[in-house]
Amino acid sequence: MSIAIYIFVMAGVTYLIRMIPFTFFRKKIKSKFFRSFLYYIPYAVLSAMTIPAIFYSTGSMITSVAGTVVAVVLAYLDLPLIIVALAASGTAFFTGLFC
């Protein structure tokens, strides 16, 4: 299948998700379950995307785990996103030099 079709579908869905509620929504969501569900979705999505994929992200289990450990510790210490992301990558790089 052509990549252009994938991109069109991807961009179209992403745009509609933003545009429809932004343009047409004037009331508040009342369903407590639905509001709660939407509240948890971003965290659950990111978690499911990260685990276990992060352990395969550098092509080496050892360097990925080292990077993950550093990212978890720095994120736990509330450091900014960029610092956590780059430190994870730096750790994976330096670990890779030694093994």
Added chain:
Amino acid sequence: MKSLFLRGMSHGIPIALGYLSVSFGFGIAAAKCGLSVFTASLISATNLTSAGQAAGIDIIAASGALIEMVLVQLTINIRYSLMAISLSQKLDKSFTTPHRFAASYGITDEIFAVCSAQKNPLTPAYMYGMILVAFLGWVSGTAMGVSAGQLLPSSVSSAMGIVLYGMFLAIIIPPAKKQRNVLFAVLLAAGVSILMRYVFTMISGGFAVIISAVAASALAAVIFPVKDDGEANE
């Protein structure tokens, strides 16, 4: 009008700087999937979202079904609907329907966060300024990332593969540390995702993310309903 645009631009600068490194990581990942600078930049320019794009190029690389692409984007990006609803409540009168069509393109986690922190009603000019600067950071970072992925030694580009995931951890860990309900959703989603990867191996990566996230969020919503309306928007 013009000053509001400039004000939006200045508020967009830290967002753009953050996007540079993240989209650089996306570019590297796109290069690994065999995408060109143009294709990857086009994806970034038309989608303007990190997690959705990362999942999207995996589906492209795996020649997945279009319905999988639709469902994955829906699941990963549905949070933008909530943000859009929240922002729609605080728009200035000058925000006519055509402006809503245009500005909704730029609702990202970071732009949402900065816009919701504004005390004054949001104007189109302000949002356009911020979106423009963030867009430039996002697309140029992507282009540089793909080029780097093709040029840099593999030791560097493979280490960059962890950048996006590192950012995801930095987004979910601080709230999970403070709120037991978020921790529950995060751990449950990770657990189901591991199960999919190693036990139910016939389920493709995109669907595994959907199933994990929907199951974890639904259960968390039943066990820990969110009380405060404002909390649900963060």
